[in-house]
Each structure stands twice: as structure tokens, then as C-alpha cells.
Amino acid sequence: MQQPVWHAISVESALEQLQSQLSGLSQQQAKQRLLDYGPNQLPATRKKSALTRFAQQFHNLLIYILIAAAIITALLGQWIDFSVILGVVFINALIGYIQEGKAERALDAISNMLSQQASVIRDNKAMPLNAVELVPGDIVQLQSGDKVPADLRLIDSHELRIDEAILTGESLSSQKSISPCQEQSALGDRNCMAYSGTLITFGTATGLVVSTGRHTEIGQISDMLGNVDVLETPLLKRISKFARWLTLAIMILTSITFLYGFFVQGYTATDMFLAAVGLAVAAIPEGLPAIITITLAIGVQAMANRKAIIRKLPAVETLGSVTTICSDKTGTLTCNEMTVKNIITAAGNYEVSGVGYAPLGNITLINHAEKITVNSCLEELSRAAMLCNDARLYQENGQWVLHGDPTEGALVTMAMKTGQDADVLYGQCPRIDAIPFESEHRFMATLHHDHKGQYFMYVKGAPERLIDMCVTQKLSGDETPIDKQFWHDKVNELAEKGQRVLAIASKLMEKSQDLSFSDTQQGLSLLGFVGMIDPPREEAITSVKACHNAGINVKMITGDHAATAVAIGRILGIGDGKAVLTGVDIDNMDNDALIQSVQDIDIFARTSPIHKLRLVTALQSTGQIVSMTGDGVNDAPALKRADVGVAMGMKGTSVAKETAEMVLVDDNFKSIVNAVEQGRTVYDNIKKSILFILPTNGGEALTILAAIILGRLLPITPVQILWVNMITAVTLALALAFEPAEKNVMKRPPRNPAEPLLTPFLIWRIIFVSVILLFGTFGLFIFERESGSSIEYSRTVALNMLVTFEIFYLFNARYIIEHAFKREVLFGNRYAVYAVGILIVFQLILTYTAPAQLLFGTEAINLESWARIIIIGCSIFFLVEAEKFVLRYKRRKSETVVD
Ligand code: ATP
Numbered sequence: 001m002q003q004p005v006w007h008a009i010s011v012e013s014a015l016e017q018l019q020s021q022l023s024g025l026s027q028q029q030a031k032q033r034l035l036d037y038g039p040n041q042l043p044a045t046r047k048k049s050a051l052t053r054f055a056q057q058f059h060n061l062l063i064y065i066l067i068a069a070a071i072i073t074a075l076l077g078q079w080i081d082f083s084v085i086l087g088v089v090f091i092n093a094l095i096g097y098i099q100e101g102k103a104e105r106a107l108d109a110i111s112n113m114l115s116q117q118a119s120v121i122r123d124n125k126a127m128p129l130n131a132v133e134l135v136p137g138d139i140v141q142l143q144s145g146d147k148v149p150a151d152l153r154l155i156d157s158h159e160l161r162i163d164e165a166i167l168t169g170e171s172l173s174s175q176k177s178i179s180p181c182q183e184q185s186a187l188g189d190r191n192c193m194a195y196s197g198t199l200i201t202f203g204t205a206t207g208l209v210v211s212t213g214r215h216t217e218i219g220q221i222s223d224m225l226g227n228v229d230v231l232e233t234p235l236l237k238r239i240s241k242f243a244r245w246l247t248l249a250i251m252i253l254t255s256i257t258f259l260y261g262f263f264v265q266g267y268t269a270t271d272m273f274l275a276a277v278g279l280a281v282a283a284i285p286e287g288l289p290a291i292i293t294i295t296l297a298i299g300v301q302a303m304a305n306r307k308a309i310i311r312k313l314p315a316v317e318t319l320g321s322v323t324t325i326c327s328d329k330t331g332t333l334t335c336n337e338m339t340v341k342n343i344i345t346a347a348g349n350y351e352v353s354g355v356g357y358a359p360l361g362n363i364t365l366i367n368h369a370e371k372i373t374v375n376s377c378l379e380e381l382s383r384a385a386m387l388c389n390d391a392r393l394y395q396e397n398g399q400w401v402l403h404g405d406p407t408e409g410a411l412v413t414m415a416m417k418t419g420q421d422a423d424v425l426y427g428q429c430p431r432i433d434a435i436p437f438e439s440e441h442r443f444m445a446t447l448h449h450d451h452k453g454q455y456f457m458y459v460k461g462a463p464e465r466l467i468d469m470c471v472t473q474k475l476s477g478d479e480t481p482i483d484k485q486f487w488h489d490k491v492n493e494l495a496e497k498g499q500r501v502l503a504i505a506s507k508l509m510e511k512s513q514d515l516s517f518s519d520t521q522q523g524l525s526l527l528g529f530v531g532m533i534d535p536p537r538e539e540a541i542t543s544v545k546a547c548h549n550a551g552i553n554v555k556m557i558t559g560d561h562a563a564t565a566v567a568i569g570r571i572l573g574i575g576d577g578k579a580v581l582t583g584v585d586i587d588n589m590d591n592d593a594l595i596q597s598v599q600d601i602d603i604f605a606r607t608s609p610i611h612k613l614r615l616v617t618a619l620q621s622t623g624q625i626v627s628m629t630g631d632g633v634n635d636a637p638a639l640k641r642a643d644v645g646v647a648m649g650m651k652g653t654s655v656a657k658e659t660a661e662m663v664l665v666d667d668n669f670k671s672i673v674n675a676v677e678q679g680r681t682v683y684d685n686i687k688k689s690i691l692f693i694l695p696t697n698g699g700e701a702l703t704i705l706a707a708i709i710l711g712r713l714l715p716i717t718p719v720q721i722l723w724v725n726m727i728t729a730v731t732l733a734l735a736l737a738f739e740p741a742e743k744n745v746m747k748r749p750p751r752n753p754a755e756p757l758l759t760p761f762l763i764w765r766i767i768f769v770s771v772i773l774l775f776g777t778f779g780l781f782i783f784e785r786e787s788g789s790s791i792e793y794s795r796t797v798a799l800n801m802l803v804t805f806e807i808f809y810l811f812n813a814r815y816i817i818e819h820a821f822k823r824e825v826l827f828g829n830r831y832a833v834y835a836v837g838i839l840i841v842f843q844l845i846l847t848y849t850a851p852a853q854l855l856f857g858t859e860a861i862n863l864e865s866w867a868r869i870i871i872i873g874c875s876i877f878f879l880v881e882a883e884k885f886v887l888r889y890k891r892r893k894s895e896t897v898v899d
Pocket of ligand 1: 329330
């Protein structure tokens with residue numbers, strides 16, 4: 001069927017075409033249409049085929065060397081070696097393939113957690129709905145910060161501006177209206193349409209869904225769908241660079257060894273080829289890339305379990321080096337459970353009793369115990385509080401539940417405590433128009449009329465803002481000129497108690513249908529103030545302390561009053577209880593002055609989103625790695641600029657979520673701190689894997705080199721080396737990916753992001769362990785040979801020696817510097833114990849079963865040899881612990897010197 005040209009027809013005819021109306025579809029109709037049209041989602045991204053993904057596992061320099069090695073062994077007629085090397089290449093690819101698949105699935109599952117919500121009108125009632133369930137004909141409400149959930153024909157719009165860059169490439173937001181446009185107009189000029197995936201940057205609107213899912217404009221642009229996060233992070237990039245260098249080094253080393261063996265030691269070319277293959281195979285850390293990918297993926301999953309969803313993978317690493325966390329106050333550091341405690345009008349100061357949203361409590365005049373009768377001043381204030389308000393309170397199962405913003409919910413409760421009834425009031429004074437609350441202008445206004453033909457406006461917002469907009473104050477029905485000093489004193493009085501203060505004002509209006517910004521700016525009459533408490537989150541207090549112990553600064557950036565912010569900061573342990581910088585102070589500073597101030601001041605009050613950007617930039621220019629939270633559209637630039645932008649999952653807008661690196665499911669400050677801890681742990685675990693895997697390669701390579709230099713038979717053959725590398729990587733090294741956080745992980749300073757992957761300390765540890773492996777393995781091999789054992793027997797002993805070393809070393813590697821003489825070393829990570837168990841079974845199969853003996857050239861060994869292996873094997877544990885002890889001692893000494 002030919003679709004109407006939605007942008008060229010009127011609202012009425014669009015509604016008619018879709019058999020819908022302004023009161024929305026009925027649930028029944030919507031259900032039927034969902035069956036007819038299908039869900040409102042884009043077809044899943046066409047992923048690379050399984051075969052391509054498998055083939056890509058071979059595209060790796062180190063693997064090329066292995067393939068070259070296989071070809072050489074084939075040319076030399078060493079068919080067993082040839083098949084084992086190829087087998088390993090294949091198994092390696094298979095493991096990489098499976099692990100990458102797992103990591104991708106984990107990321108997919110996480111991105112599903114960020115499903116989009118829409119506000120839809122059905123059966124004449126506004127309700128939240130998962131955007132997937134939208135159908136053509138639905139009526140959708142939009143406000144700034146929303147992502148448009150389907151293609152819409154606008155039916156009502158208030159100063160609506162939409163960022164359509166995703167469709168048109170145009171970075172300036174386009175202004176929208178509801179009048180039809182020319183049929184031929186280009187996508188970017190269709191002002192009466194809002195297209196799926198675009199972002200509302202300003203205003204509010206209502207729209208009629210005309211297309212959903214793949215019938216939307218964006219659904220038809222197929223290559224835009226591939227927005228899956230790639231498994232590529234700065235660390236992975238550094239590692240592939242490292243792998244390239246390593247390959248080059250291995251090739252040079254192998255060539256020199258070949259020449260040395262052939263010319264100096266007089267080996268045959270065949271022997272030397274095989275030795276060179278062995279050396280190359282020994283030095284290549286085949287399992288490392290897969291281990292690192294899986295460690296990152298496990299980290300991302302662990303963060304999601306702790307309520308922090310990573311949207312961009314590099315953030316996992318950056319989180320570990322965050323030095324400053326800038327956090328919003330309301331809802332993040334505080335509970336966002338508001339309760340009005342005080343009311344101030346020109347006629348008196350009142351206390352309000354009761355907690356939570358239940359309208360149970362009394363209003364008493366301060367210093368007078370009895371409940372007061374509501375006077376006209378108080379009555380008008382509470383009427384205004386109820387009408388200039390979008391929140392609703394409902395009773396569900398005997399509990400009062402809030403739909404809407406907690407600040408507004410608290411006002412509804414307060415008004416009910418004074419005897420107001422919401423339904424009666426909405427009937428008496430219907431709302432005609434509204435200017436919604438925005439953090440920039442810090443007030444909200446609504447226009448009403450009553451049934452006597454009177455028009456009036458109510459405004460509520462930040463007191464400093466409203467005091468300037470008022471010329472009079474209300475006193476028992478009369479209006480007297482406003483006493484600004486009196487009100488400023490009252491704001492400070494309430495704010496110093498840590499209360500959030502809202503002023504409420506009114507204005508009589510001419511008959512009007514629209515409310516403009518200029519109407520609100522003058523001629524208002526102040527009705528009074530309300531002061532509400534919002535208790536700090538218990539867990540935020542401990543989390544702030546944890547940050548300070550971890551060398552991380554916490555800064556509070558809030559739209560609230562300076563005195564309120566300082567009072568809350570005092571409870572939370574943020575700031576010195578005095579110093580605070582306001583948005584106006586920031587405006588009056590140049591960048592240099594701001595850079596100076598941000599270093600000492602931790603509380604920023606009465607800020608607008610624009611200040612956040614300046615603060616992040618100033619902090620970054622002092623070398624800080626900054627995490628910044630945000631929820632609104634205008635927070636997006638600061639979130640983008642921050643090293644880790646954090647959006648609120650509950651109260652955040654789509655715009656903020658799309659820009660951020662991380663989204664907090666529960667809007668809780670604690671979740672940021674948990675994510676930082678996890679970020680540090682992931683980096684530690686990657687370091688531990690490197691520290692574990694590289695010495696294995698180093699030890700093997702040194703053993704082969706030593707054999708060549710001393711003119712002896714190889715203590716382990718290339719296929720045996722491959723066995724060790726593969727089997728230990730998938731058992732022991734993988735266990736390190738599951739390593740829990742070290743106890744002191746949040747007691748040390750943040751990691752310097754410029755720190756190289758292989759620090760001098762890591763290189764030292766790798767060499768130290770490699771040398772132990774060399775002496776143990778090569779030494780025991782020579783011992784066996786000298787005692788008259790066959791070459792196969794001696795090699796089997798050497799091979800088991802190497803693996804036993806690895807087993808003991810795994811327990812050292814669980815702690816990089818801390819000692820490992822503790823209970824948790826055995827029980828703290830059950831994967832480590834499983835891995836050891838599996839590995840022992842594999843080693844027994846390798847040593848005692850006939851097929852393995854044939855394939856790997858091994859021989860059964862006796863108990864006496866095992867005893868020697870185990871005794872020498874455990875020496876590595878004590879040697880590395882001794883090295884750690886010396887290191888800790890030296891560190892402590894140098895710290896004392898610094899002190
Ligand atoms: P943060 O999360 O940054 O700590 P906040 O919630 O304290 O922010 P805003 O939401 O920007 O800051 O609010 C700033 C001020 O605007 C508040 O102190 C209050 O006076 C006023 N305000 C808040 N919510 C509303 C509202 N719904 N209607 C009118 N005024 C409001």
C-alpha cells in the first residue's frame with residue numbers, strides 16, 4: 001500500500017490515515033498493531049559470519065611465524081612436528097574464536113540493558129513504555145534530552161529543536177513546527193517531522209508515530225546499524241604493537257642462533273632448522289591476546305553486575321587511572337527523597353512534620369506547638385505548589401508512590417498536608433500552558449484559568465532567581481513591595497541547614513493561550529519559600545572516604561544553593577566545610593584563575609551545565625584524569641570532554657547516555673567508585689597475566705639457547721613447548737582473568753596512564769623468573785642425562801619440571817608485590833585451583849598414555865623423578881616471595897627517605 005507523504009499532510013489527516021486520535025490508541029488496538037507491524041526495533045546488525053571471524057584468528061604475525069615453522073618442519077619431513085604445530089595453530093584460533101564470541105555476547109547483553117523508554121498516551125493516559133512496543137498510530141510525548149523513538153508526525157510543539165546529525169549530517173539543531181511542508185522537501189527541511197534516532201536538544205512536543213522499526217528513515221540506512229563496540233582499546237593496541245616488536249626480535253634472535261649453531265657449533269642445517277623452529281615457538285606468547293580480551297570482557301561484566309554499564313570499552317582502562325571524580329549532588333550523593341520541612345511566607349515561619357511522600361503530618365507555626373489553621377497566604381502557596389507541578393502521587397497497596405520528580409513530589413505532599421486535593425484543584429484551575437524546568441534558568445512556570453474567567457501564572461524555582469523576578473510579596477490577600485533583604489536572609493537560614501530551597505510566586509495575567517519566557521521575567525508576587533531535606537546516601541559517605549584513600553579527589557558540582565551544598569558536603573566529607581565556588585564566581589574568572597581555584601575547591605554550587613565543561617577542562621589542564629557525571633542534554637559536552645563521562649541511568653536523558661562512556665543503572669555515586677575499583681583490578685589482572693605468561697616464554701627460549709650454546713640436545717622439543725604454552729595459557733593464565741581485587745587496590749594512588757605496559761619492574765620480574773625456569777629445567781635435564789636416562793625420559797622430566805614451575809609460580813603471580821603466604825592464595829580464586837587440577841590431569845595423560853607419548857615423544861617417568869620435580873618446583877615460590885620481600889623493603893626505605 002502506498003504510504004501517505006506524512007510531512008505534506010495536515011495533523012488531522014495524518015491522525016485519520018492511522019485511525020488514531022489525540023487521546024491515543026486503546027491498549028487493545030496497540031496490541032493488535034504490534035502483531036501487524038512487528039516490534040519497533042531495527043534488524044540486528046549483520047555480524048561477520050562465523051567463518052570470517054574464525055579465519056581472522058589466523059591473521060596475526062605471531063601465528064604467521066608458527067605457520068612458517070610448520071612449513072619448515074614439513075619440508076624436513078618431520079610430519080609429527082608439522083601436525084602438532086598446525087594443530088596448535090588451529091586450537092589457538094578456536095580458543096580465540098570462542099573467547100571473542102563470549103566477550104562480544106557479554107557486550108551485546110549489556111547494550112540490551114540500555115533499552116529506550118518512551119512516554120506514550122494510550123486510553124487517554126500518559127504512561128512510560130519500552131520503545132520497542134510502539135506502533136504506528138501511537139501518540140508520543142517528547143522533551144529535551146529524549147531520543148526520538150520512532151518516525152513521528154508532530155502534532156504539537158513548544159520551541160522544539162532537534163539534532164538530526166545522525167540522518168542529515170547537519171550539526172546545528174533544526175527548529176520544528178507542526179505545519180505541513182512541501183512534498184518534495186529534503187529530509188532536513190521537513191520541519192513537522194521528528195525522525196527515529198535523532199535527539200531533542202530543546203523544548204517539548206507531542207507526535208504521532210507514523211513508522212516504526214525498519215520502516216523508519218534510519219532503518220533504511222543499513223550501514224548505520226553497525227554501532228557495536230569493537231573490542232579494541234588503547235591497551236590492546238599497545239599490546240599488538242608490542243607483539244610486532246616481539247616478532248621482529250624473535251626473528252632476529254632465531255636467525256643469529258641458526259647461524260651460530262651452523263657455523264660455530266657445526267650442527268647440521270636440519271638440526272638447526274628444528275632448533276630455530278623450537279626457539280621461535282618457545283618465544284611466542286600464543287595465548288596472551290586472547291587472555292587480555294577475556295580479562296577485559298570479564299571486567300565489563302563485573303562492572304555491569306555492580307550497576308555500571310560500560311558503553312565504550314577503553315573506559316575500563318581509563319577508570320583505573322581516574323584522579324578526580326566530579327559528581328552531581330541530587331540523587332547521586334543524596335537519596336533524592338525530598339521532604340518539605342519548612343515553609344516561610346511573609347506572614348510566618350512554619351514547620352512541617354512527617355517523612356516521605358505520605359501526606360501525613362502537621363503544619364505548625366515555629367515555636368507554637370498546636371496545628372495551625374491554614375491562612376490565605378499559606379493556602380495560595382500550597383495551591384501554586386500543587387499546580388505548578390508535573391509530579392503525581394498515587395496510593396498503591398497502601399503505599400504512596402511518586403510518579404515524577406522528587407522535588408515536585410515533596411511539594412505535592414506538602415500541599416496535601418495543608419488540605420489541598422489534586423483532582424479538585426486540577427478541575428478548578430486547568431493548565432493552559434507551561435514552561436518546563438531547565439537547569440539553565442532554574443524555574444518552572446504554568447499558566448491557568450479558573451471558572452470565573454481569571455488567568456494567572458504560577459512560577460516556582462531557585463529563590464535568588466525568583467526574588468529578582470518579583471516586585472511584591474503576598475501578605476494575607478494583600479500585596480506589599482518585596483523586602484529582598486528579608487528573603488535573602490531566609491534563603492541562607494534554610495540553606496545552612498542543608499535544605500534545598502524553592503521559591504514560589506504568582507502573577508495575574510491577561511487572557512492568554514501561551515506563556516512566553518518574557519511573561520515570567522517581571523511583575524511577580526512572591527508567595528513564600530519551602531525548604532526540603534534530601535538526606536545524603538549512607539553509602540556515599542563511605543565511598544567518598546574510599547576515594548580519598550585511593551588518592552582520588554571528589555568534587556561536588558550542583559545546581560543547588562551554595563550553603564546547601566556546603567552543608568551536605570560537610571556530612572559527606574567533601575570540601576573543607578567552607579570553601580565553595582558558585583557559577584557566577586566561575587563566570588567572573590578567566591581560565592588561569594579557574595585552573596588555580598579548581599585545585600583547592602571541592603564544592604561548586606549554582607552551576608549550570610556550561611560550567612561543567614570549563615571545570616573539566618581546567619582540571620584536565622592540571623594533569624588530572626577526570627570522571628564527570630551528568631544527566632541533561634546540556635551536560636553532553638562536559639561528558640564528552642571528561643576522560644570518563646558518566647550518565648545517570650534513571651534520571652539521565654538519552655543524549656547524556658549516548659555521549660557517556662559509562663551509565664550508572666542506579667544513579668549512585670557508590671557505583672562509580674565500584675567501577676573505578678574494578679577498572680584497577682582489570683589492569684592488575686592483565687599485568688598479572690603478562691607477568692605470568694612472558695617468563696614461560698622467556699624460560700623456554702633461554703633453555704633452548706643454552707642447549708645450543710653448550711652444544712647439547714634440546715631439553716624440550718618444539719611440539720612439547722607448544723604443548724606447555726597452550727595448555728598453561730588456557731588453564732593457569734586464564735585463572736588470572738578471574739582474580740578478585742587485591743585488598744589494597746583502593747589504598748594506592750591511581751595508575752599513571754602514561755606508564756608503559758612493561759615497566760622496568762615488570763621486565764626485571766620476567767627476567768628473574770625466566771632464569772629460574774632455565775636453571776631448573778635445563779639443570780634437571782642435564783642431571784637425568786648424566787644419570788643415564790634416555791633422551792625421551794629426560795625431556796619428559798624437563799617438560800613436567802617446566803609445568804610444575806608454572807603451577808607454583810601461579811600462586812606468586814596472584815599478587816604482584818604483596819606476599820602470597822596467606823590462606824586466600826589457595827582459596828581466594830577457585831578458578832586457580834580448578835585450573836591446577838585440570839592441568840595435573842593433562843600432564844598425567846601426556847606422560848603416561850601411549851598416543852600422547854607417540855605424538856609428543858614423552859615417556860613414563862618414575863616417582864623419584866616426580867619427587868625431584870616437585871621439590872625443585874616449589875623453590876620458585878620461595879624465590880619469588882624472597883624477591884618480593886626485598887622489593888617491599890626497598891620501597892618502604894625509599895618512602896621513608898622521601899618522608
Ligand atoms: P545536581 O544534581 O546538579 O546536584 P540539582 O538537582 O541540585 O542538581 P538542578 O536540578 O539544576 O540542581 O536544580 C537547581 C535549582 O533549581 C534547585 O536548587 C531548585 O531551587 C530549583 N529546582 C529544582 N527542581 C525544580 C523544579 N522541578 N521546578 C522548579 N525549580 C526547581
